[in-house]
Amino acid sequence: MQTHPFLLKIRSFLSYRLFTNLLFVLLGIIVFGVLYGNVKPKTLDINLYEDAPTTIRAPKKFVDKEATAKKKEEAKAEVASVYTPKEGAIDNSTSLIHSLLESVNEVKDESKQQAGDEENLKPPTSTDTTEQLKLLKAKLPKDKNNNVTNSLSDDVLKTLLEASEDDLSRVETIVTTQMKIIMENGVKEEELNEAKLNLEQRITNYSFKGDLSTAAVKLGKVAIEPTLYYDAEKTDELKKLAEANVEKVEIIEGGVIVEDGDLITPKTYSILKSLGMVEDTFSFKPYVGLALFVLVVIGSLYYFFYTLEVTEERKQNYLILTSIVFVISLLIMKIVGLIEQLEINDIAFILPAAFTGMILRILLNERIAMMMVFILSACSSIVFHQQFNGSIDIEIAIYTLFSGVSGILFLVSRNQRSNILRAGIYVALVNILILGFLILLSGTSYSNSEYVYYIVFALVSGIMSSILTIGFLPFFEAGFGILSSMRLVELSSPTQPLLKKLLTDAPGTYHHSVMVANLAEAACEAIGANGLLARVGCYYHDVGKSKRPHFFIENQLNMGNPHDRVSPETSRDVIISHASDGAQMLRKHKLPKEIIDIAEQHHGTTLLKFFYYKAKEQGKDVKEEEYRYPGPKPQTREAAVISIADSVEAAVRSKKSPTQAEIQKLVHSIVQDRLQDGQFNECDISLKQLETVKRSLCETLNGIFHPRIEYPELQAKGEEA
Structure with missing residues (x-):
């Protein structure tokens, strides 16, 4: 890139x-x-108590908190209060009546014993009743939670003291019976007064002597008590459970909030405001x-x-x-x-x-x-x-x-x-x-x-x-x-102008480039490099040879070698310039930088040995640097592999019928020579990868230069190996 x-x-x-x-x-x-x-919230220009300009729908699911809270309160209100029965309430009330009347009888009996039998035959005087009242009050319970002495007036107690034992027995029976009926039906604390009135009505239906009816009613009202007590804890639990079971009042996404033309009520306006649909909300x-x-x-x-x-x-x-x-x-x-x-x-x-x-x-x-x-x-x-x-x-x-x-x-x-x-x-x-x-x-x-x-x-x-x-x-x-891979495939087409020029002007170089491409692609893929880039780079790496094609041996068909007629310096300049000429041509045609780099780097700074030694044999004072390619050295693994494949293909092609051993020796020699010359010092190819490259090149070359079967002369006329 x-x-x-x-x-x-x-x-x-x-x-x-x-x-x-x-x-x-x-x-x-x-x-x-x-x-x-x-x-950015999309708002509506609407006001309270105006008609809705259009049907407004909920943009998303919305929980109506106000309606949900109201529904929860209604659910809590519907929960019935929990009342716990008071154990032994009826027995306590009947025992209280029985104890009180029994105390009355005891006081009367004690008074009789003190006065003697004869005097007892006389009707009791007011003085006697007053004394008995004092004795009775002393016997009655002083528990402040149920102080009968303070609950019953002296007139009621005197009436009971003046009544006969049979009348008291009848009072006890009627009062306890009616009281049990009421209490067995359940009496709540807040219903106690109503229960007392009910008991009074029931008792007054019976006839008693004198003021005994009034005393019986008073006695019953004192004795009756609630049988059901409010359980606040259990009631709260039920209310909470009812509240929890209430489903949220939701407006589904797309649900209608207000119809077109309907009035914008405070509730509707509150919902729209909560949804951020009103202009004054931000x-x-x-x-x-x-x-x-x-x-x-x-x-x-x-x-x-x-x-x-x-x-x-x-x-x-x-x-x-x-x-x-x-x-x-x-x-x-x-x-x-x-x-x-x-x-x-x-x-x-x-x-x-x-x-x-x-x-x-x-x-x-x-x-x-x-x-x-x-x-x-x-x-x-x-x-x-x-x-x-x-x-x-x-x-x-x-x-x-x-x-x-x-x-x-x-x-x-x-x-x-x-x-x-x-x-x-x-x-x-x-x-x-x-x-x-x-x-x-x-x-x-x-x-x-x-x-x-x-x-x-x-x-x-x-x-x-x-x-x-x-x-x-x-x-x-x-x-x-x-x-990209697609661009590489397009560049590999023989219809590309530079490849057409290479094929026309330097067919030998074109064939050499295709052979090198086969070698380099397989080797690059073997080490994880870009095989397609290597193939396309090989197609263009020697395009500079199309400028002077006959100075390169692969294009010298049925003609003399022009290098025999020029000096080593001229030959050097022509051969070395094909890399820079190729790079210029590639830049002119605006090919990718990666392809241009391969054309410049595929020879690195290697020595043009043939013409260097030829110049030395002619007795000229030459320097090795003058016969080296200008470089740069290969910067990528693809360029390094192509530099090896280029030399290997040319060397093996120069052999008439190379054996596998000869191919292996040539490949090893070329790679070692490049290593010792420092040509791979600027790229990230490792020694292990170079071994893989050598193995891949040998396998590909062995497939290309495999031994052929020699057919008899007559058979060979119509067939080829």
């Missing part, structure tokens, strides 16, 4: 780190600016959220390129190229998003989502392409959300993700433009499947025409991805000097 001249000027003023950081900042600003409009949250998203995107890119193991210059070029493709993809999204505003349903699915992944895979590599597909799928969920505030569209994100990934995976071969178109068709099929998944999963019913629209959108998305990839590819290749 070549660096653009404009970028070189900028780099001359800025350091690598500063330039890269500025690039990331600029990219972050661009991404934020492009997505800003998609998170929130920084969407912008902060977008800033965080951009921070994650830029941070991911920064970390990815920081850990990329390439030179700083190439890393910077990768970043610039990736950023440009990223911005172009975002702009395409925005354009489709604007078309979507024309109320064409689901036009977002026409987005050429696979374009980014396909072009980055061709120009750079799969890792960068895959990372950008994930980032753009997240961006698409923001661009196409179609909401009043910053929600996201998961469906389009899934669609974009699978479409982009499939574009990378289906682009198996990048060597022909037809493969890109075929990959686009496969992407379209994947798009149809993903759309089918999304439609069927939603359970929404569509008409036949709508299904046709979806299929057309999916097909256009895949094919447009291929068309955009093919259309943008030459611009990126030319602008960044990128030598």
